[in-house]
Amino acid sequence: MTSTRGLDSAELLDRASTLVPVLRRHALWQEENRRLHEETIQALTDSGLLRMRMPAHHGGGESDLRTLVDVLAELARGDGSTSWTVAVWAISTWMVGMFPDDVQDEVFATPDVRVSGILSPSAMATPTDGGVLLTGRWAFNSGATQSHWNTNAAVMPNAEGELEPIMTLIPLSDLAIIDDWHTAGLRGSGSVTTAAENLFVPQERVLPLGPVLGGRHRSVRNADSPMYRAPFMPTAATTVGATALGLAKAAKEAFFERLPGRKITYTSYDDQSTAPLTHLQVGEAVTKIDEAEFHARRAAAMVDEKGAAEEWTVEERARVRLDVGAVCLRAKEAVDVLNTASGGSSIYRDVPIQRIERDVQTLNLHAIMHPNTNLELYGRILCGLEPNTSFL
Numbered sequence: 001m002t003s004t005r006g007l008d009s010a011e012l013l014d015r016a017s018t019l020v021p022v023l024r025r026h027a028l029w030q031e032e033n034r035r036l037h038e039e040t041i042q043a044l045t046d047s048g049l050l051r052m053r054m055p056a057h058h059g060g061g062e063s064d065l066r067t068l069v070d071v072l073a074e075l076a077r078g079d080g081s082t083s084w085t086v087a088v089w090a091i092s093t094w095m096v097g098m099f100p101d102d103v104q105d106e107v108f109a110t111p112d113v114r115v116s117g118i119l120s121p122s123a124m125a126t127p128t129d130g131g132v133l134l135t136g137r138w139a140f141n142s143g144a145t146q147s148h149w150n151t152n153a154a155v156m157p158n159a160e161g162e163l164e165p166i167m168t169l170i171p172l173s174d175l176a177i178i179d180d181w182h183t184a185g186l187r188g189s190g191s192v193t194t195a196a197e198n199l200f201v202p203q204e205r206v207l208p209l210g211p212v213l214g215g216r217h218r219s220v221r222n223a224d225s226p227m228y229r230a231p232f233m234p235t236a237a238t239t240v241g242a243t244a245l246g247l248a249k250a251a252k253e254a255f256f257e258r259l260p261g262r263k264i265t266y267t268s269y270d271d272q273s274t275a276p277l278t279h280l281q282v283g284e285a286v287t288k289i290d291e292a293e294f295h296a297r298r299a300a301a302m303v304d305e306k307g308a309a310e311e312w313t314v315e316e317r318a319r320v321r322l323d324v325g326a327v328c329l330r331a332k333e334a335v336d337v338l339n340t341a342s343g344g345s346s347i348y349r350d351v352p353i354q355r356i357e358r359d360v361q362t363l364n365l366h367a368i369m370h371p372n373t374n375l376e377l378y379g380r381i382l383c384g385l386e387p388n389t390s391f392l
Helices: 009-033 038-047 065-078 080-096 101-107 209-213 231-258 275-304 314-340 352-364 371-382
Strands: 115-118 121-127 131-139 150-158 163-171 176-177 193-201 207-208
Touching: 009 038, 009 065, 009 080, 009 150, 009 193, 009 352, 038 080, 065 080, 065 101, 065 231, 065 275, 080 101, 080 115, 080 150, 080 352, 115 131, 115 275, 121 193, 131 163, 131 209, 150 193, 163 193, 163 209, 193 314, 207 209, 231 275, 231 314, 314 371
Parallel strands: 115 150, 121 150
Antiparallel strands: 121 131, 131 193, 150 163, 163 207, 176 193
16 A cells, blocks of 8 residues: 655656656557556556545545646646546545545555546436435446446435435446447546446445535545545546646657658658748647646646635636636647647557547547537626536
């Protein structure tokens, strides 16, 4: 067990940087096999980075969000699927700390436990003696096959018969795995579908999702922790946005690694680096990467500095969603420019930029991160309308 408790941001970022060559070495294998390589998981475990968002009293680091964003972006320089999976594990591990303390003790009794999770309530829970019976399926369950526990959302009828969202905590061994992750991007994340049928979940492992989204939970020991006083959606959205930023940085590195000696075919440019077009392309791409980093860090700073010290306004919550959408959009634009400038030879599977392009496109389609959805959400609030979602 490697604790991150007491480590500063620089040390954690250095550990992430050390892993980049390992992640790059296994990136193609992970894409082909649709899961993380065991050496990748072992390296992540040994680094202690999987414990960054674990409660301190269980050996975790309780790292601030700015540090987590920087670490995840660094991991994405090595491989987008790895960064995305670690982001999901970080969010879900953090969520475990919202359950009752005895439930946390059970989960964190497994050394270096990995917890995946799904926020979409795509299952039905039926109340029964001592808990609920759960039936449904959860698609896009990133890292599920390589996790120990799963936080799964569902809906459950209340006393008035109305359906309300809940969050459940389930051992992965209790869920059926549907191997359907055959996708264009983020293939290494193994985001398969999981399913349950009349699965009993004890009451202590059931949380009403509404209070959780509002920043209220059932842990006593974590009640005063700054990490657990931050609102759920701004925290979760900012976390996953970091992968997009890192992919843009990876595209920049991949492009410049291949630039020396490259020519522009069917032109008089024997050296691509001398072409004015190339100068315009890299200048535009780097500007967009800088813009993506601004939005990622603004969102993280908002969560870290504001936390739960005071009430969040609807506009502030929506602005974090706006920032995450902007990270994704600017990152995709930067990757598009560099991918276009990489020539026909870049379409081979062993050339990283084609995988980076597909990964960042996949991120831009995520419902929470989708740029157009988030722009509309923020814009309607600025125009005096109510938000059209409760996921704020």
